[in-house]
Amino acid sequence: MRIRAFDRADTEAVVELWRAAGLVVPWNDPYRDIERKLAVQPELFLVGESGGVVIATAMVGHDGHRGWVNYLAVDETRRGERLGARLMEEAERLLTELGCPKLNLQVRSTNAGVIEFYRRLGYQVDEVASLGKRLIADASPIG
Ligand SMILES: CC(C)(COP(=O)(O)OP(=O)(O)OC[C@H]1O[C@@H](n2cnc3c(N)ncnc32)[C@H](O)[C@@H]1OP(=O)(O)O)[C@@H](O)C(=O)NCCC(=O)NCCS
Known part of the structure; x- marks a missing residue:
């Protein structure tokens, strides 16, 4: 798996990956979430590709105090190969490089x-x- 920054051409593949991974919920429009990320630290929006196909994502951010990771997903057929771990290592490396002292995550309990x-x-x-x-209400076209 090669890890690189998201490109607009990845949009449909990424939304499909998120949908299949159960990460698309009615209150978040994935297309709007992508547009918002492209406006703020787009270089931290990571995709993992293999053979030209997007198989993993991690949306990483640094707010100046804490780092955050959202939309971590690995293609169902490629789980258990440590690809999720590799993406998180890359997220940690990039955040550490920015001087970020702690990474926070939210996971449904x-x-x-x-x-x-x-x-x-x-x-x-x-x-x-x-x-x-919630500050901006999204109505997901997929949700
Ligand atoms: C969570 C997810 C990204 C893990 O990706 P992955 O590539 O399969 O995980 P890895 O192979 O890197 O696993 C790393 C370690 O976690 C363990 N692990 C992974 N998924 C696990 C699970 N569901 N239950 C218990 N352990 C798990 C692995 O066994 C491995 O352990 P090891 O270090 O002892 O070998 C993937 O399951 C996924 O995309 N899930 C759906 C989307 C999702 O829920 N994302 C998180 C949103 S908060």
């Missing part, structure tokens, strides 16, 4: 498998309540 994946990579569950407030 019911998603035990993904929590275990992150634990294996050295992440710990922070005892915090995650709060959010």
Whole structure:
């Protein structure tokens, strides 16, 4: 797998990968999420490709205090090959290079498998309540 920055030509493949991975939810329009990321640190929007096909993604960001990763996904047929781990290593490398001291992640608390994946990579569950407030309502064309 070669890791590179997202290109607009990847859009449909990426949205399909997210949809298949269960990451497209009614309250997020994936196309708008892509456009927003292209406006802010687009170089941190990573895709993994193999044989010219997009097989993994990670949307990485640094807010000046913490780093974040969203939309981590590996093609269902390629799971268990450490590709997710490799993408996270690249995310950590890029954030460290930017001087980012800590990476935060949000995982649905019911998603035990993904929590275990992150634990294996050295992440710990922070005892915090995650709060959010929607500022722009999206109506997903897919959701
Ligand atoms: C989570 C995901 C990215 C993992 O990708 P992957 O390439 O299959 O994971 P890796 O092969 O890199 O696994 C790394 C380690 O985590 C473990 N692991 C991976 N998925 C796991 C699971 N569901 N349950 C338990 N352990 C898991 C692996 O066994 C491996 O352990 P090891 O270091 O002891 O060998 C992938 O399952 C996925 O795309 N899921 C759907 C989308 C999703 O939920 N994304 C997260 C949003 S928060």
